[in-house]
Amino acid sequence: GIQVEQSPPDLILQEGANSTLRCNFSDSVNNLQWFHQNPWGQLINLFYIPSGTKQNGRLSATTVATERYSLLYISSSQTTDSGVYFCAVTKAAGNKLTFGGGTRVLVKP
């Protein structure tokens, strides 16, 4: 099956700092999503981004499908950004999401 790798596995930031999270995948995809899992376990949809660039407030994401990676940018981080960020993909012509291992982010005040 398709492999999804996220880096770094852990990230500690000072409030106000910027950061970049990376997601590499091993095959062509027709769906790529970024999620933030909050401390209660809820997965919050951040981006649906099989290709291209999107921005939503302090967050933005870029997927380069031909090179099989996606980046999530967090700018001016806040303590509420803490949690686990997951990248998940659906292989072309499929509908099952495969998750990466996640990046655990801690933003310190």
Added chain:
Amino acid sequence: GAVVSQHPSWVICKSGTSVKIECRSLDFQATTMFWYRQFPKQSLMLMATSNEGSKATYEQGVEKDKFLINHASLTLSTLTVTSAHPEDSSFYICSETSGRANEQFFGPGTRLTVL
């Protein structure tokens, strides 16, 4: 995006009992829903695909007789953990697709603890 609810949000049961978890689509008729399991500090693993009006499709290594899935209507899928054991303790999360090119939306999850 789609709104998905789960019930209960947490449950504690004794070993050997069965537990039913409900997943409801509140604003979308979902012909397909998905069930995932997440162990502490790990990622989400797909357990099965729930298809309205037909049998669920289970991932390799998931026992279909232990994890019974029923998708009797377009808004409700249920997962029953039968004869639960402590190793079944986990966070169970369902999802549905919005219909837009497979974008998935997740329920809040159910934390199961088997004593």
